[in-house]
Amino acid sequence: MELKLDPWGAVHVDDYTKLFEEFGISSFDDILPKLKDPHPYMRRKIIFGHRNYDSVLRAMQKHEPFAVMSGFMPSGRAHFGHMMVMNEIIWHQQQGGDAFAAIANMEAHAVRGISWEMCKNLGINEYILSLIALGFQPKEGSHIYFQSENCKMRDLAFELGREANFSEVSAIYGFSGETHISHMESVMAQSADILHPQLQEFSGPKPVVIPVGADQDPHIKLTRDLAYRMRKFLVELRNDYISIRGKAASPELMQAAESALKETGYGKVKRYEEHIDVTEIHDKDGLVSGALLESIDRLIIKLELEHGQYGFIPPASIYHRFMTGLTGGKMSSSKPESHIALTEDPKGAAKKIMRAITGGRQSLAEQKKLGGEPEKCSIYEFLVFHLSDDDKELLELDAQCRSGQRMCGTCKKDVAERIERFLREHQKAREAARERLPEFGIKI
Numbered sequence: 001m002e003l004k005l006d007p008w009g010a011v012h013v014d015d016y017t018k019l020f021e022e023f024g025i026s027s028f029d030d031i032l033p034k035l036k037d038p039h040p041y042m043r044r045k046i047i048f049g050h051r052n053y054d055s056v057l058r059a060m061q062k063h064e065p066f067a068v069m070s071g072f073m074p075s076g077r078a079h080f081g082h083m084m085v086m087n088e089i090i091w092h093q094q095q096g097g098d099a100f101a102a103i104a105n106m107e108a109h110a111v112r113g114i115s116w117e118m119c120k121n122l123g124i125n126e127y128i129l130s131l132i133a134l135g136f137q138p139k140e141g142s143h144i145y146f147q148s149e150n151c152k153m154r155d156l157a158f159e160l161g162r163e164a165n166f167s168e169v170s171a172i173y174g175f176s177g178e179t180h181i182s183h184m185e186s187v188m189a190q191s192a193d194i195l196h197p198q199l200q201e202f203s204g205p206k207p208v209v210i211p212v213g214a215d216q217d218p219h220i221k222l223t224r225d226l227a228y229r230m231r232k233f234l235v236e237l238r239n240d241y242i243s244i245r246g247k248a249a250s251p252e253l254m255q256a257a258e259s260a261l262k263e264t265g266y267g268k269v270k271r272y273e274e275h276i277d278v279t280e281i282h283d284k285d286g287l288v289s290g291a292l293l294e295s296i297d298r299l300i301i302k303l304e305l306e307h308g309q310y311g312f313i314p315p316a317s318i319y320h321r322f323m324t325g326l327t328g329g330k331m332s333s334s335k336p337e338s339h340i341a342l343t344e345d346p347k348g349a350a351k352k353i354m355r356a357i358t359g360g361r362q363s364l365a366e367q368k369k370l371g372g373e374p375e376k377c378s379i380y381e382f383l384v385f386h387l388s389d390d391d392k393e394l395l396e397l398d399a400q401c402r403s404g405q406r407m408c409g410t411c412k413k414d415v416a417e418r419i420e421r422f423l424r425e426h427q428k429a430r431e432a433a434r435e436r437l438p439e440f441g442i443k444i
């Protein structure tokens, strides 16, 4: 029997569908069936959208290099929302990717005015320890770093600044004449965070996925644009041919591209002054359109690298839903009652759960009659997002709630116990992680 898990699909789904249409985010539904063993967030539609994840999927399946990268601003306590990003990084590392986690201390300092010392303290104690406790591995090619200490990233940020101008960046982030220059720099730092796993020092261009909440999409879009702008060629699929358009590419580079394309035998190569078309493309080695386009792009990227260019592949992204706050509305770091921190006292966390807003009705009688509304319940969400591995169990709980058999009191007690247990174990693992900080090159 196939489990159809969608009781939570209803949560704010309208808002998310809008994202698809208005911003060009693709639905994750196209990707899901192609994954052999998807992460529970994927299976449960918590990860609902993506940009260009196909590139990462192909690399994953062909055992080719790929990476995962995301960042945390050390401006407050890490909560279950941040843990989602951590788990997504770790999952991709387990799938064979190089993993990069940035502690965005330049951003926190520039935008929130947090001292460097505080950034270090929060970075380690709130984020890095949990990341390691949850399973981030010290592997060759994987890095946890503070932005300010990563010279390669900072050099790239400076370089990217040549491709972005004030009007454009202001339009995206609402900058004005009053905006600090460091604030603008931190935007370039974030783009450099995202692109630097593709530098030669980190084994060169490769698909990179950035797991984030949908609010971070403007950064992703800007960075994808910057990646295109740093290229010397634009490789595109037109109806039935592939166009390779030079962007101020030198004559030598154009020549090299023409020869390399002719060698592939992918189709008929026609050279014009500033562009090359490959027509009559055949299905060589079973490659069709998307994959063929990708393999031609990789070929061109190789040439760009040989000519001292970056050859960036536009980064991919995946987007997860936000959890509802325990007090209703958004879960927020600045509202302690709305979230549970990963370092929270387990007993206190259990109490927050007991006080949380549920999908229950006004009175017990009404709830018995009408049943509860799990899709509006912050407690049920905790189970779906974090506290149950078992899809079948969730379906049963959902049914019992809707039919009025299961009351909020019982449910809260159950979830409070689970969260207490989870936090106890997590916090123990964090203490063990503290001993291992040197393995990750983190100096206290």
Ligand code: TRP
Pocket: 069, 070, 071, 072, 073, 102, 104, 107, 189, 190, 193, 194, 210, 212, 216
């Ligand atoms: N700006 C992000 C935040 O506010 C943090 C961040 C910094 C980030 N660099 C990143 C996120 C790179 C994703 C990728 O939380």
